Amino acid sequence: MSAEDAHNSRAADRFAHRQSALTRLTHAPWFGALLSILLVGLFLAFTQPVFATWANVMNIIKSNSVVFVLALGATYVIIAGAIDLSVASLAAACSMVYGLILVAGFSTVPAIVTILLLGAFLGAINGFLISYVRISFLVVTLGTLSIYQSFALILNSGTSISVYSNPAFKPLYAFVNGSLGPFPVILIFDLVLLLIMGGILRYSAFGRAVYAIGSNREAARLNGINVPLVVMAIFIIAGLTAGLGSLVQIGRLTSASADVDPTILMTVLAAVLIGGTAFTGGEGGVFGTMVGVLFLGVVQNGLTLSGVSSFWQGMVSGLILIAAVWIGGLRQLSRRRKQADRT
Amino acid sequence: MRRGDVFIEMKGISKRFPGVRALDSVDLTLRTGEVHALTGENGSGKSTLARVLAGLTHSDGGQILLDGQPVQFQNPADAIARGIVMISQELTLAPTLTVAENIFLGRLPRNRLGLVDLPRLQREATAALERLNVHVPPQTRVSDLTVELRQEVEIARALSTGARLIILDEATSSLSEAATTRLLSLIAKERDKGTAVLMITHRMPEIYAVSSVATVLRDGLLVAEVPLPATGAGELVRLMVGREIGDFYGKRPIEPGATVLEVEGLSTPDGALQPASFSLRQGEILGVAGLVGSGKAELGQALGGAIPSHGKVRIKGKPVALGDPRRAIAAGIGFVPDxxxxxxxxLVRSVRENFALGWLDRLSRYGLLNTRAEARDVGAAMKDYGVAASSPAVPISTLSGGNQQKVVLGRSFTRAPSVLVLSEPTRGIDVGAKAEIYRLLQDAAAAGAGVIMISSELPELLGVADRIAVFFQGELRGIFDAAASDEEMLAHVAVAGQLPDPPQPKDGGPA
Incomplete structure (x- = not known):
């Protein structure tokens, strides 16, 4: 290669990078959802003046924090080509245990650590059965969905436990509901969590292994990835985020409840899929998941503000999920076709 | 209709995909009782042309004449109704149905009640299979058959529809040497009965075995229609690649060094591989031949730790723990699966990530990935292994088969393992890329690796390997010096388990 060629090719590389920076946004699988948020937001801002207020936007973020935290863990699971149906039940179990140990006199930090460990442990049960006993993830998590829910009900005979007046709860309450200037603390917490979870996916060998297992399990195994261990770790992470989600939930509700909101699991999975993480595994990321959570949150908020009965919300979220994944698939197809032509 | 009558005439067929001209005014004439080879490198447009003919793709321009009448195929059913049947490398049988049901899929014989006439189905399926000399009970489920038998069932189905034109799209790529021979004799028989055959392949021996004319495409253009066997293989390859490939295999002498691999009694618990023992020296290329199911594939998988196995494997004297890819990699075995x-x-990830998949341990410290080192190493590897991609960020699915394989090989080669175990490294890639891969694996051998090349193609083993191990029914039946072997004798061992009787050593290498 002559010096001039080298120079030209470097210039071409630079150009290619600049171009990709420009097109990367529009090519991102979550771009459609982001655009939709803006359009829906614009529409709501005009029709419902309350929508565009700072308080309302922060309210959307606060009320979707639980879903967001659960969805981060679910993103890992789905990228790896699996699915965890048990997260909502797992969170309910963690929630009840938190209520009981607070009543039993645990102080703030030991209680939180216990719940995180419990979440990780319940996730590890999922992971162990899937990885080492080799039972299908659908069967295992469908089973534990029922088991963890039942466990949560048994713990206090189905009655919820108010922790509002418990002094050990106060710091958690302050954290979840507090503000730093105009920003809710929980927003900062969400963003930090997003950075950590995204960073692990993108910049760690473990993150690469998650993608590798989702896109080709056998190729991952043959290239030296300890597939069972990584899968187990992914379910532990999902359990950990479910435990974390349960703490956020209690912080908002000020009581531990064994009732599992039946829409939570659907919302979590829908957010991940709307965010461009494919059910088939190997693709996606946590940033898209954030976009997905926000999209569903904005729509839900808009429906509430417009006075639409909450009975309609499930129908709308369901339609959005199907449409978003369908459109995402079409976009991907056309992009692949274009790319295939170029090479 | 007499033999040699024009059955199909394709005139000026063009097909554009956005941004690329797949076919540019291509003509093709198919006659009854004639095998017409359609050949060219991958991406030359030969499959697109066949798909147009089979009604799977619509052309943008040109016309198709059938018995002199213009026809238009809207879908495969139209083509099938006119007697055009395509058999592709991707099998289209329904695996959970029986052989008989598959043969008569969509046209099951009915009785007076409108229900499936099972006795007649059985009878007719048996007849259809017997005509082809395929010995499969018609009530067997297709999923219980080997790939080779499935291919033959597929052919039985095609023939039982009374096809006038059979299109074989790389139909032999998943077949062993022996099954290929059987398929070719079937084709010859059908040809002699007056069926027209269009055979898409880039395997030279097949082209010469049955075809009397070949059409060569390159970059969507018709390069030539040449008579066979009057046109030599060298000339045909030159037409395909548009340049002279002097010595296709580029075999160079490499001085073997110390023994790097010792295998003693390596076997698999399911018996697919019976205890095999051999050794390999640095710089040596050991070819492994055998039919499908001979145990040659299992040998590679066992060495790579992909399947459980028993026996002793030592690398440079150190024992290797079996049955775990991670241990195999750590011991210095680079396994490339078939x-x-x-x-x-x-497939959904980028070229960069596909390379780095094999290097995660080297690219990370304390679990964190060094993306700068990754970019550097991937860039270097793309250059070293000649991967043609516009950027390391493009999805690997957009690359041609040859380029994808270079990524897979480069991933292993870069680690400079002591032993490379390559299973069918040139399967399904075009001639030009094959020559490059032969060069790459000789580079690895020259750099001191012991190379095991498992292949279903004897010519490439004879062309590249120093010694050739032949497997038969799970057993290692012998290791032969490549320079003193020829295709016939190795094929005999692969098919019959022993050398022809009386064993007569033949001198000279492959022609």
Whole structure:
């Protein structure tokens, strides 16, 4: 290669990078959802003046924090080509245990650590059965969905436990509901969590292994990835985020409840899929998941503000999920076709 | 109708895909009782042309004349109704149905009540199979058959529809040497009965075995229609690649060094591989031949730790723990599996990530990935292994089969393992890329690796390997010096388990 060629090719590389920076946004699988948020937001801002207020936007973020935290863990699971149906039940179990140990006199930090460990442990049960006993993830998590829910009900005979007046709860309450200037603390917490979870996916060998297992399990195994261990770790992470989600939930509700909101699991999975993480595994990321959570949150908020009965919300979220994944698939197809032509 | 009558005439067929001209005014004439070879490198447009003919793709321009009448195929059913049947490398049988049901799929014989006439189905299926000399009970479920038998069932189905034109799209790519021979004799028989055959392949021996004319495409253009066997293989390859490939295999002498691999009694618990023992020296290329199911594939998988196995494997004197890919990699074995899509590539990920998949341990410290080192190493590897991609960020699925395989090989080669175990490294890639891969694996051998090349193609083993191990029914039946072997004798061992009787040593290498 002559010096001039080298120079030209470097210039071409630079150009290619600049171009990709420009097109990367529009090519991102979550771009459609982001655009939709803006359009829906614009529409709501005009029709419902309350929508565009700072308080309302922060309210959307606060009320979707639980879903967001659960969805981060679910993103890992789905990228790896699996699915965890048990997260909502797992969170309910963690929630009840938190209520009981607070009543039993645990102080703030030991209680939180216990719940995180419990979440990780319940996730590890999922992971162990899937990885080492080799039972299908659908069967295992469908089973534990029922088991963890039942466990949560048994713990206090189905009655919820108010922790509002418990002094050990106060710091958690302050954290979840507090503000730093105009920003809710929980927003900062969400963003930090997003950075950590995204960073692990993108910049760690473990993150690469998650993608590798989702896109080709056998190729991952043959290239030296300890597939069972990584899968187990992914379910532990999902359990950990479910435990974390349960703490956020209690912080908002000020009581531990064994009732599992039946829409939570659907919302979590829908957010991940709307965010461009494919059910088939190997693709996606946590940033898209954030976009997905926000999209569903904005729509839900808009429906509430417009006075639409909450009975309609499930129908709308369901339609959005199907449409978003369908459109995402079409976009991907056309992009692949274009790319295939170029090479 | 007499033999040699024009059956199909394709005139000026053009097909554009956005941004690329797949076919540019291509003509093709098919006659009854004639095998017409359609050949060219991957991406030359030969499959697109066949798909137009089979009604799977619509052309943008040109016309098709059938018995002199213009026809238009809207869908495969139209083509099938006119007697055009395509058999592709991707099998189209329904695996959970029986052989008989598959043969008569969509046209099952009915009785007076409108229900399936099972006795007649059985009878007619048996007849259809017997005509082809395929010995499969018609009530067997297709999923219980080997790939080779499935291919033959597929052919039985095609023939039982009374096809006038059979299109074989790389139909032999998943077949062993012996099954290929059987398929070719079937084709010859059908040809002699007056069926027209269009055979898409880039395997030279097949082209010469049955075809009397070949059409060569390159970059969507018709390069030539040449008579066979009057046109030599060298000339045909030159037409395909558009340049002279002097010595296709580029075999160079490499001085073997110390023994790097010792295998003693390596076997698999399911018996697919019976205890095999051999050794390999640095710089040596050991070819492994055998039919499908001979145990040659299992040998590679066992060495790579992909399947459980028993026995002793030592690398440079150190024992290797079996049955775990991680241990095999750590011991210095680089295994490239034969199933590129199923076991080697992450199709939805980029070229960069596909390379780095094999280097995660080297690219990370305390679990954190050094993306700068990754970019550097991937860039270097793309250059070293000649991967043609516009950027390391493009999805690997957009690359040609040859380029994908270079990524898979480069991933292993870069680690400079002591022993490379390559299973069918040139399967399904075009001639030009094959020559490059032969060069790459000789480079690895020259750099001191011991190379095991498992292949179903004897010519490439004879062309590249120093010694050739032949497997038969799970057993290692012998290791032969490549320079003193020829295709016939190795094929005999692969098919019959022993050398022809009386064993007569033949001198000279392959022609």
């Amino acid at each position: 199933d590129r899509k199923g076991a080697a590539l992450m």
